[in-house]
Amino acid sequence: MEIALLLSKEHPTLPLAEVRAVLECEGIKYYIKEKQEGLLILEIPLESPENMSGIIKRLSFTHEVFQILIEVDEEQLLGKTKEYPWDNIVKSDYAVRVKKMDKKSHFNTSKLEWEMGSIIKDNVASEIRVNLENPSTFIRTVLINGKAFVGQRMGQISKKHFFDLKPHKRPFFYPGSMSPKLARGMVNLTRIRMGETLLDPFCGTGGILIEAGIIGARVIGTDIDYKMVKGSIENLQHCGIHDYQVFQEDARKLELPSKVDAIVTDPPYGISASTRGEKSQDLYQQSMQSLQELLKEDGHMCLATPHYLDLDGVLEGTKFKIIEQHHIRMHKSLTRVISVLAKI
Template identity: 75%
Template sequence: MEIALLLSKEHSTLPRAEVDAVMDCEGVKYHLKMEQEGLLILDIPHKNPEDLERVIERLSYTHEVFQILLQVDENDLLTEAEKYPWDEIVSSSYAVRVKKMDKKSKLNTSKLEWDLGGIIKSRVSDQVRVNLENPSTFLRVVLKDGQAIAGNQIGKISKKHFFNLKPHKRPFFYPGSMSPKLARCMVNLTRIKKGQALLDPFCGTGGILIEAGMVGARVIGTDIDYKMVNGTKKNLEHCGISNYQVFQEDARKLELPHKVDAIVTDPPYGISASTRGEKSHDLYHQAMKSLQGLIKEDGLLCLATPHYLDLDEILAGTKFKIIEQHHIRMHKSLTRVISLLSLV
């Protein structure tokens, strides 16, 4: 089957990279059919609804996913819709929503929703009703580049989760904490699987550990500041995550009884962060030398750094190599670099 993913436009490369990582992690094979701004179309040769459900549950930079039913010139949509067996798709209730993804289309979205809804109504049982609030079948139509892509929504990523877990809404808050959406994305980039161990050696308020715990990882967190350690524990408990180990330790001297499957971290930097007087470059370099011995050979490390630090210099003398990077402009004087690393 072919599926379409409506991607966030907050960033140019992270949404696609996250989809690739989660598909890979969950073992879902696919062929890329189309990639445009905000839209990804994939062909999945072997349909397994449970696999797709797990993928959708993990994503952060995707808005919704739908199975494609029709892909035609936008001016032919209603004609083709007249021929489609809607009674095989629509069950007890339905809603139709049209989304323009560029300014090229001259179609009126409200009229198109009304007309398409009327066609569907004439093809289904009299007992089937329109339900705009909570339909059993949600039909999405995307208009882009003169094309109309219509499909049955199979998943929608909840904004509520990322809103409710914003740093200032947790029991313990400290300025400079990473957004839950980016934290989830960084966790996903490491391809961590349910039941595997993930380490954040600069856990701060625990945002990364929360998102890792949400996808089923066993989480391990350390911080040099005992206040952060206690705060992380409070936040993890608040989010219902019990499978964790969090303790006070210096990341540059960290030892663990067993190697971990992935490391995700956002080390401190700048005026608002606690670096205990250590220069950021030296702190990062010493930490990376320590962390290379704590991760499994096939494990991945996802790291956030400010743009003004030279990551190649930081990694010099370690076994880590950069395999992908994404740049996020925070404001005019700071760009955050998200780097995915593997062992050589």
């Protein structure tokens, strides 16, 4: 079957990388049929849809996922919509929504929504009604590059979650906290699965731990500053995460009773977050020495660093190798580099 994902356009590489990582760790085989700005079309095995709801729930850089029912050139859209057996799909109330992904289409979206809605109405049982507020079946149409994709929505990603959990809305706030969306994306890039253990050795206000906790990971956080430890615990409790351990420790000397499945972290940049008077490069180098022993053999680490840090230098002589990188421009003088590391 074919599914379409409406990807966030806020970053050129992160949304696709996140989808790939999550499908991979959930064991879903896929083939990328098409990739255009903001739209990804995948072919997945027929038996996969049951697993898709868990996948959709954990994504952060995707807006919506739908199963493709019709794929045609735009001019043939209404004709094909008339021929489609809608009574197999629409069993109770429904809505049709159209999204133009570029300026090429000549369609007026609200007129097209109305026209498609009427065609469907003529092809289903007479008691079935349109419900624009909360339909049981949501028909999504996407117009892009002269083509139309029509499908049934499988799920959408809640913007509200990422908005409600913004760092300044949590009980404990400290400048330099990471956005929940990026934190979730970084967690996903490590390919961690539900029930596995994730470590953030520079946990600050606990934003990464919260996102990992929400997708069902057990979380361990440490920070050298006791104020942050207390604050992280307060934030985790506020977000309903109970399976956590957070304690005060120096990442350079960290030891744990057993290995973790993933590490996600955002160490100090030497600007806003305290490095306790130490140069970032040395802090990173020493921390990597202890962290490489704490990660399981096939585990991944996802790390946010400033562009000016020599990450290759930091990793030299360690068991880590960079497998992918994404650059996020924060402002004129800072680009964040998100790196996924594997153990060699």
